[in-house]
Each structure stands twice: as structure tokens, then as C-alpha cells.
Amino acid sequence: MKGVQSILFSQKAAPYIFILPFIISLSFFWVYPMISTIIMSFQDIGTGYSEFIGLANYEKLLGDSVFHTAVKNSVLYTIFTIIILIPLPMLCAFLLNSKNVVAKRTYKSIIYLPALVSVVVSGILFRYMFSEMDSGLMNQILNFFGIDSTQWLKNWGTGMFALLLLATWRWMGVNTLYFEAGLSSIDKVLYESAEVDGANAWQKFWHITLPLLKPTRIYVTTISIYGGMAMFLESYMIYGGNSSPKNIGLTIVGYLYRRGIEKNDLGYASAVGLVLLIVALAISMVYLWSSGMFKKEDK
Amino acid sequence: MKSSKKVLTYFLILLMAFFIVGCSSNSSKEEEVVGETTTVGPEDGAKLEMWLFVDLHQQFYTEMLNKWNEEHPDKQIQINFTVYPYADMHTKLTLAIQSGEGIPDMSDIEIGQFPNFLDGEVPWLPVNSYVEPYKADLVSSRLDAYAKDGNYYGVPTHVGAMVMYYNKEILEQYGIDYTQIKTWDDFTAAGEKLKEASNGEVFMTSVDTGGADWLTLAMSQYGESWVEDPENANVQLKSIENMLTMQQGWLESGIAEVTPGGQIDTEEGYATVANGEVAAFPKASWYMSRFTDYMPEMSGKIALAPIPVFEEGQARSNGVGGTGTVIYKESENAELAAEFMAWAKLSEEGGEKIWDILGFDPVNTKVWSNDVITHNPDNKFVQYFVNNPFDVFLEIQDEVNLIKTVPITTTINEAFNLTTLNEVLENGADVKEALAAAQEEVDFEQE
Numbered sequence: 001m002k003g004v005q006s007i008l009f010s011q012k013a014a015p016y017i018f019i020l021p022f023i024i025s026l027s028f029f030w031v032y033p034m035i036s037t038i039i040m041s042f043q044d045i046g047t048g049y050s051e052f053i054g055l056a057n058y059e060k061l062l063g064d065s066v067f068h069t070a071v072k073n074s075v076l077y078t079i080f081t082i083i084i085l086i087p088l089p090m091l092c093a094f095l096l097n098s099k100n101v102v103a104k105r106t107y108k109s110i111i112y113l114p115a116l117v118s119v120v121v122s123g124i125l126f127r128y129m130f131s132e133m134d135s136g137l138m139n140q141i142l143n144f145f146g147i148d149s150t151q152w153l154k155n156w157g158t159g160m161f162a163l164l165l166l167a168t169w170r171w172m173g174v175n176t177l178y179f180e181a182g183l184s185s186i187d188k189v190l191y192e193s194a195e196v197d198g199a200n201a202w203q204k205f206w207h208i209t210l211p212l213l214k215p216t217r218i219y220v221t222t223i224s225i226y227g228g229m230a231m232f233l234e235s236y237m238i239y240g241g242n243s244s245p246k247n248i249g250l251t252i253v254g255y256l257y258r259r260g261i262e263k264n265d266l267g268y269a270s271a272v273g274l275v276l277l278i279v280a281l282a283i284s285m286v287y288l289w290s291s292g293m294f295k296k297e298d299k
Numbered sequence: 300m301k302s303s304k305k306v307l308t309y310f311l312i313l314l315m316a317f318f319i320v321g322c323s324s325n326s327s328k329e330e331e332v333v334g335e336t337t338t339v340g341p342e343d344g345a346k347l348e349m350w351l352f353v354d355l356h357q358q359f360y361t362e363m364l365n366k367w368n369e370e371h372p373d374k375q376i377q378i379n380f381t382v383y384p385y386a387d388m389h390t391k392l393t394l395a396i397q398s399g400e401g402i403p404d405m406s407d408i409e410i411g412q413f414p415n416f417l418d419g420e421v422p423w424l425p426v427n428s429y430v431e432p433y434k435a436d437l438v439s440s441r442l443d444a445y446a447k448d449g450n451y452y453g454v455p456t457h458v459g460a461m462v463m464y465y466n467k468e469i470l471e472q473y474g475i476d477y478t479q480i481k482t483w484d485d486f487t488a489a490g491e492k493l494k495e496a497s498n499g500e501v502f503m504t505s506v507d508t509g510g511a512d513w514l515t516l517a518m519s520q521y522g523e524s525w526v527e528d529p530e531n532a533n534v535q536l537k538s539i540e541n542m543l544t545m546q547q548g549w550l551e552s553g554i555a556e557v558t559p560g561g562q563i564d565t566e567e568g569y570a571t572v573a574n575g576e577v578a579a580f581p582k583a584s585w586y587m588s589r590f591t592d593y594m595p596e597m598s599g600k601i602a603l604a605p606i607p608v609f610e611e612g613q614a615r616s617n618g619v620g621g622t623g624t625v626i627y628k629e630s631e632n633a634e635l636a637a638e639f640m641a642w643a644k645l646s647e648e649g650g651e652k653i654w655d656i657l658g659f660d661p662v663n664t665k666v667w668s669n670d671v672i673t674h675n676p677d678n679k680f681v682q683y684f685v686n687n688p689f690d691v692f693l694e695i696q697d698e699v700n701l702i703k704t705v706p707i708t709t710t711i712n713e714a715f716n717l718t719t720l721n722e723v724l725e726n727g728a729d730v731k732e733a734l735a736a737a738q739e740e741v742d743f744e745q746e
Contacts, residue, residue, distance in 0.1 A: 154725060243717055247717055
């Protein structure tokens, strides 16, 4: 009894006890699956058997042109989403923060609303919007301007456009809220003193807002990288399944799903998953490094 | 001190990001696996669990089960049916087998998915002895479709003979007699005539970028198969090349269009047929139910006929699609389940229900020549079509080949349905080059 009490009241043990729930869930749902994925990636796994085959899965990945397409799609999708979903929401947040905008709350709710719609629902809507038939919404718009209907979901560029439009529509509000929070934490005094020094609106934005938003920007970019690399459901819904013409909508996770579940080859799929982890980690590390994250703080 | 705090902060950001990655891939899995469960049969009967992926099939099994329980008071069965969406059911079954838990006593498996479930140690009961009493009357190629090492693991549902569906109304309007079309040359000529007469309003047919039915048909006609040697698949075949070249020609001269939706068995495809945009297309017998279900307004306009051939004497059909029912060998009531399933699907009375309820050409050919069943005036398919479907089935009875589905078939279909057919039919790529590229993709998997 005393022993238990001494542990409970011990200054040294307390922090560990507090983080124990987190450690346990982390090891069950993250460390354990991760380790078994690493082991499985060196195996050939079928129904009721598994054997070690060394690096064969990884060697196969090197020559797998479909996998290369998937990596290309995922990486480009990620880059494009970042190009769109960082500056635009920042601008939105800036405008929402300005004194001259009326009904801010209404605007905020409206741009946030799409994030609450399930990807399954919005994906199906976008599928119909981008239908290749003349009755599809996007083709109707084209026809209105006198342009011929196009096969949106059969070409790489237009297919990527559909995916990006869905992502923009969905995530615009969320990212705007992040930046809004970042903006409101900037001390108003800074702006006032800048005004006293005669700075114009642009100078205030460039020299105060932008630098002080850096932590928010880095956070949003990092989660965008992971979100982009992990994209699967959007493509799955827009193409009505995991297969798109010439694999234009195939992502790394989509390929993992195709190999592991659809083709019942979990060993190879594990290798795909690990490569995804490495690629995502590498991109974000390079980004964090280049934005000065790992540098020692300026004195 | 300060900098280490900062590192910690970014470590936490990274960690959160991992969780976001984790969560987003989890959420995709949540939507699946919602099935509808129905229990049929007496409480004191042997209890069986069955998974299916088509709602209508449950109606068929239910009728057969009630009949079985009436006729076999000593062998009462109660089945708990669960209907899942197609992909979900197969995924769930794969996972059940991999984990060895929650495997149903019986399950329907689609023919294209079947090889996945014969991999490694087969968990299913060989049904050879249960099939034996009916075997003489069966189209044997359908049993082979679900066989491994001489054991039959799946009980087939139908033959799936391909026929040509002609829109008789349109063709008559433009003065074309479809019964005179015997070869693809005749078909092409009719297409030219139709284009002229309708001012290009109506296409003779539509070609698929999202399905390989035209290609398996061509292989059957030439007696070839891309999986002649299952370990060494070869897609650079004369039959495929001829078919694709002919289709490219049709597209160029404007007598065919690319099927909206990739193939005719899609919502876009039904719209194409119902609008009278195409005058003919080849599809398996089971497409008849698509007409009665989705295009009731076309009743009395559609006729069935044997498919044209490249050279006279070639096979005029091919068996497409299918559902094999497997029985889990560890099931307590495996033997009873096998006996029931073989009777339900392969006996003459079962065949009659398969035709009446599902509109399939049953595997038991005794049904085909039983006029009482096939010419039953109350049958919706007999009422719907211009001619009697079984007149056509009997005519092509011995010409229904089977291109076997083997493990590499998934890869071949993927290569063609995603890339090759799009390259050839949408982008006008050179057929030989496209086939060489497809071969490369297939070879990559079978090294």
C-alpha cells in the first residue's frame, strides 16, 4: 500500500503516469503497426502463408511504372495544393480581418461550410459536375462560353484540375481559420507604431503580418504536405473507384490499396506504404529545414 | 535550452501530422461494410451464414431455400443472408480469410475476383461430388472457371453467353435487316448505311475503353486466349489486334462512338442505349435484366442475335462474367451447405428459378430446351424482347467459349481497361505499339 502511494505521490513518476495514456495509444496504434509494416515489406504474403523474400518488394518498386505514376501524381497534387491553399487563405484571412469588410461571420461560415461535407458526398457531386456528357455542369459552363465539351476526367490536366478544385473548395475555410487565428495573435501595437512611422498598407503586410505569420504558415504547410501525400478518397470518389483512365488519378495510397486489398498482396503494399512515409518525411524535412526550423534561435 | 524547446515543438507538429495522415486513411475505411441482413428458414434448422453482393440473388436463394425446407423435413436449413456492396464484400472476405476469423459458411464470389481466393491454401470445400449428379447436363466450361488442380471450388450461377443486342426499331426505320448480318464486314457495311441514312445521328455500335468484353469475344472467335499459358500471359494476339484495328476504323469513319462511361453496363451506358444513340452492341445474356430494370421504355424494340464473326465458322459467342458460390470447409454444416447450393443452382428446378428471377442463362442446359420454362408467356424477359432469348442461346449453345480467369487476369484487365484501350480508342495510338506496351506491363508482373 505504501509502495503504491509512494509511486503515486512521487515527483519523478508523476509526469510519466500523466503521459502514459498517450504512450500506450501511440505504441498500440502507431509503433506496433509501423514495425509490423516494416517486417511485412520484406515478405511475400498470401492467404494463409508468408515468407521472407529479402529486398524483392523494393527491387520491384524501382521498376514499377504504375507506382512511379502514383508517386508523380501524389507529389504534384501536394505541390499544387500548397501553391493554392497557402496564399489564397492567407489573403482571405487578411480581408476578413480588415475593418472595411461587413458581415465577417457570415463569410467565415460560408467558406468553412464545405469542410463539414463528407468527402464521399462532395466527391460524387464533383464526379457529376465533371461528367464528360454535355449535361455535366462544367461542360454546360464551357458550352455557355462557346467552347466544346471536354472529357474532364480522361486527361491528366483536367483531371488534376477537378481534384484541386475539390481540395480548394474543401480546405479553403479551414486554412483561412488557421491564418485568422495567427493574425489575431499579432499585437495591434506593432501596426500602430508602423503607422506612426508612415508605413502604408502594403508595407505593413509585408514587414509585419507576413513575418509574424510564419509559425502558422509552417504549420499549415506541414499538414498540407501530409494531407496531400495521403490523398486517396477524393480521387476514389471522383473516379468512381480506384481506377482512372491511364492512372491519371492514382495516388500512392490508392496504389497501396490496389496492391494490398484489391490484389491481396500485403507484402508489396507494405513496401509502398513505407516509401510513402519516407517520401512524405523527406519533403517535409526539406521544407522545415529550408524555412529555418532546425537552426539555432537567433540571439 | 530555448532551442531544444523549439525542436520539441516541431517534433510535436510532425507527430500531429502523422496522426492526420493516419486519421485520413482510417476515415476512408469507415464507410465500407454496412450490409443488410435477412434471416430465412426455421429456427431449429442448421444455421448458415452467407454473404452476397447482389440484392436480387438473395431473392433467388430465399425461394430455393424455402423449397428445400419443404422437400427435406429432415435437413432443415436456416440461412442468414448479408448483402454488401460489391467491392466491400470482396474486401471483407479477403480480410476475413487473412485473419482466419469471421469467415462465412457460404459466399458468392465474382469470377474476376475468384483467383484471389484460390491463392495459397484454399479455405473452400471441393464440391466435385456434389456437382456430380447434375454434371452431364451442365456447360462444363463454367465449372472449370472456378477450378484449381482438378477441384471445383465454386458453384456457378450462369453461362453468361454473349449475344448481339440490336435495336430493331431503329434499324428497320433506316432499312437495315439485322438478321442478314453474319460477319464483321456485314456489320461494318450496315454501319455505313446507317450513318448515311441517319445523317450520323445514330451510331452502329459503341466501343469500350473501360472493359475488355470485345477483346475476350475476339479471342473466343479465333480460339485464342491471352492466358493460354497462365504463367506466361501473351496479349499480343492476332485476335486482339484485329478487333482493335477494326474498332479504330469504325471510330475514324464515324460509325461507332466510344461508350460514355467506358462500357455499356454503366449509368451513362444505359442512357446511351435508351436514347437510341447506338443501334447494336454485344453483351452477355445477363444484360437482359438491365433492359427490364433500367430501360422499361425499350420493351418490344430490342432483339437478340448471334454475334458477327471475322471469318465464317468462328465461334459466335463467349461466356462473360459469373458468380461462383464457395463453401467454407471448416464450417460445421459444410456438407449440407454444398448439397443445398449444388441443388439450388445446378438442378433443373434451380435453373428455372435462375431464369425466372435473375434472367440468367442457367448452367443446366436441360432448362434451355424446356419450352414450358423458356416460352412461359408470364416471364418478363420473354415479354420484353422481340424474339425468344433461348432461340438464340440454343443456336450458339456449342459456341460459348471461356477465357479463363487466372491470377494474372487482374493485371491484364487493369492494363487494358486503364491504359491500352484509352490509348487506342481515345488517342488513336498505333495498335501494335499499344499492345507491346501492355505486354510490358503484364510481363513486369509475371517475372
